[in-house]
Each structure stands twice: as structure tokens, then as C-alpha cells.
Amino acid sequence: MSCGWGEKLDRYVDSELSDGELTEVEAHLRTCPTCAADALSRLQLKRMNQAVGRRFSPRPEFRQKIEQSVSAAKGPRWVRGWVPIFAAAAALVLILISATVWLQSSHSEQALSELADLHVSTLASANPVDVVSSDRHTVKPWFQGKLPFTFNLPEVQNSPFKLTGGRLDYFQQSPGAHLLFEVRKHQISVFIFQNRAELSRLNSGASLRRKLAFSSETWAEGGLRYFVVGDASPSDIHDLCELLKSASRL
Amino acid sequence: MVTDRRTDAQSFETLAMPMFASLYSFAYWLTQNREEAEDLVQETYLKALKGFVSFRQGSNLRAWMYRILRNTFLTSRTGLSVKMTEPLDLEEGAALLPATSDTPESVLLARADQQAVQNALERLPVPFREVILLCDMEEMSYQEIAEALGIPIGTVMSRLSRARKSMRELLATKVHGASK
Numbered sequence: 001m002s003c004g005w006g007e008k009l010d011r012y013v014d015s016e017l018s019d020g021e022l023t024e025v026e027a028h029l030r031t032c033p034t035c036a037a038d039a040l041s042r043l044q045l046k047r048m049n050q051a052v053g054r055r056f057s058p059r060p061e062f063r064q065k066i067e068q069s070v071s072a073a074k075g076p077r078w079v080r081g082w083v084p085i086f087a088a089a090a091a092l093v094l095i096l097i098s099a100t101v102w103l104q105s106s107h108s109e110q111a112l113s114e115l116a117d118l119h120v121s122t123l124a125s126a127n128p129v130d131v132v133s134s135d136r137h138t139v140k141p142w143f144q145g146k147l148p149f150t151f152n153l154p155e156v157q158n159s160p161f162k163l164t165g166g167r168l169d170y171f172q173q174s175p176g177a178h179l180l181f182e183v184r185k186h187q188i189s190v191f192i193f194q195n196r197a198e199l200s201r202l203n204s205g206a207s208l209r210r211k212l213a214f215s216s217e218t219w220a221e222g223g224l225r226y227f228v229v230g231d232a233s234p235s236d237i238h239d240l241c242e243l244l245k246s247a248s249r250l
Numbered sequence: 251m252v253t254d255r256r257t258d259a260q261s262f263e264t265l266a267m268p269m270f271a272s273l274y275s276f277a278y279w280l281t282q283n284r285e286e287a288e289d290l291v292q293e294t295y296l297k298a299l300k301g302f303v304s305f306r307q308g309s310n311l312r313a314w315m316y317r318i319l320r321n322t323f324l325t326s327r328t329g330l331s332v333k334m335t336e337p338l339d340l341e342e343g344a345a346l347l348p349a350t351s352d353t354p355e356s357v358l359l360a361r362a363d364q365q366a367v368q369n370a371l372e373r374l375p376v377p378f379r380e381v382i383l384l385c386d387m388e389e390m391s392y393q394e395i396a397e398a399l400g401i402p403i404g405t406v407m408s409r410l411s412r413a414r415k416s417m418r419e420l421l422a423t424k425v426h427g428a429s430k
Contacts, residue, residue: 014392045367045386045414046386048367049383051364052371053387054275055368056275056287057275058270058271058288062274066270067263067267069292069295070266070267073299
């Protein structure tokens, strides 16, 4: 029988004493054989309870039953089996879509780059234009019989733009009109081609891009594809585009 | 959301299944019957799975699961009859009593075998039995026991003290009876 330390001995065997209390109890146990024996018996009982308490084990079938019912909450088994497949399929679709978008974008970039090259090489040429005229009524008829289509040119007299002439150019094995305009000493090329399937994949409607300091804009109208490329400011390019668009609607 | 629920179910499985054997053992000690213990454990897992969404992360899951099991037991037929025959408030507020016996307990326990300890545990009233099992078998802290049983920590201590005293007396009776 302990000398009034019973409650503390319970907390001692249950590891519930504070550090201060633990020091106190341990010091007492060293000097009190009765309490030491009591603490030992409490510890023995705790150990026996622990061993006896775990005597009953669940049947394996019962464990399996519970595991299955808990697992079922995560979703039907077939759904869980298909999840990785769905994920892989979704990833593949995403890759395909991204690749298509990238290819289209790449195709569009490539086309604009080629036209920018054409613009630069034309300007570098000793004879940049085959028909030299600022008169649209001279330039437009020059293309008759040379192109399988016709187009309208805008009146630029009351604008900062000046028509300097035109030439025949080929882009992706198709003939097209290449017109040169000038705005404050900046040269701008306007390309007009028949709108084929490959060209129609380019951004529809007006699209403004800046690449290597060139501004460019492209759109399709009336079965024709227009490209405007030059080192002028994007706003000048845009203004010229608007003029061309209004002329083509006449 | 469905995905959240599935994630919950997945983490529930990871956290709660390791307690399965202990919960079953505890359920068996409460019901003293295999079928009833299985029903109790099954119901506990279903209730816990359902309520896991509202379970506050960072709280003590083990104490929460035992509390569900115990409350489920108390509303079962066996549990209701236990409540009728073993009023819980008898020991509340009682002074913490030291063990009393003329024979040193170490001698008593040395003579007591595991079967005697099991018999003594079985004969203990459920409120005593459960507090001993949570403390000794599950090695829960007093705080965890308080959460599992839904009682103040002071009550845990007094109930535990009385439960152990009762157990020692039962074992002493057994040992003294055998030695006569």
C-alpha cells in the first residue's frame, strides 16, 4: 500500500506526470520501498491489461469486408482502373491539340517570315518594281493577264501614303500582286494572293504582328488573302490596311 | 465536389484502417460477442467515413473514431442495457483512492495469470473496463481518453483510479480464494 502517493503513481505509470512531478516521484521511490513495490505492481497490471486487451483479433474476412466498403467510397473499382487510361488519353489529346496549334502558329510565322524576306529582297533589288507609277489606274491594269484574279487599289492622294509601283511575285508556287507603298520614307509591301487552303489557316481577320522590327498584318476578303509588311509603325500599317479594305469593298 | 470526396475517402482509408484491429478488440471488450463487435466496428467505419468531410483536420482522429464507436455502442441494445444497469455517475467526483489490500500487490499479480486478468476485466463495469482499455491497451493519453469518452480529464483520472482499484480487488479475491 502506498503512503498517499497512489494517484501520482497511476500518473507515473501512465507517463502523465510533469517533469517536476516526475523528479519528485522518482526521488520518493528511491527512498520508499512500499511505494516502489506499489508502482511496480501498477506497472505489471498495466502490462497485463495491455496483453490481455489485445486478445481479440478480427477475422480476416471481416477486415476484407471493411476494407472493401471503405475502398468503394473512393469510386467504383472499374472507374479507378480506368482513371490512368483516361488521364493518358486526355494528355494525348492535349498534346495533339497543342501540336496542331503550334504547327498552325509555326506555319503562320513561317509564311509571314517568307513575305518579310520577299519585301526586303525586293527593296534591295536594283529594280524593285516592274511597273513604276503612283497612279493606281496605271498599276492595277498592269496586272491584267498576269494574274488569275483582280483587285481594287485605294485612292491615297489625301493620305500620307504614296503608291510607288508593283511587281509580280510568287509565294508558295502561286502568282500574286506585290505593291509598294511609301509612308514618310518607309517602304511597305502589300501582297495579294488567291486565298488557298494553306493560306486560310493563317489567322483569320486582321492580325497584327511584329517580328524582327517588321510590322505585318494579314486578312482575307473576297477570296483574296492580303499581307501588308513593312518597317513602318504598326499604326501606319494598320491605316494602310484599312484603306485597302475599304477599296476592296467598293 | 466528387473529387474532394474521393480524396477524403482515400485519406480516410490511409488514416483509419491502421486502427481496425484495435477498434475491433475494443468493440469486442464492450460487447463480449463477435457478431455484435463486427456490427459495431462496421457501423463505426461507415459513420466515420460519412462524417470525415466535417472532421477537423489536425484533431485527434483516433479519439474521434473511438468516440463514434463508443456512442454507437451506447445506443445499441447491449449498450442501452449496460447504461440501465451501470449508472455512470456513481463514481464521478469520488476521491482518488489508494489501493487497499493486506497482501502486497506485486505478489497478487505475480500469482495472477492472464486468464485471471481477463476474467477481472470482463467483470468490471463497462465504464471502468473501457477507461482501462483505452489507457492500458491503446496507451492513450488522459487527454485523448477525455476526448474519446467525452468526459473531463479529471473524471478520466478518478475513473481510472477506481477502475484499477476494482480490478486489484477482483484479482485479490481470485488469488485469496484460490489460496484458501
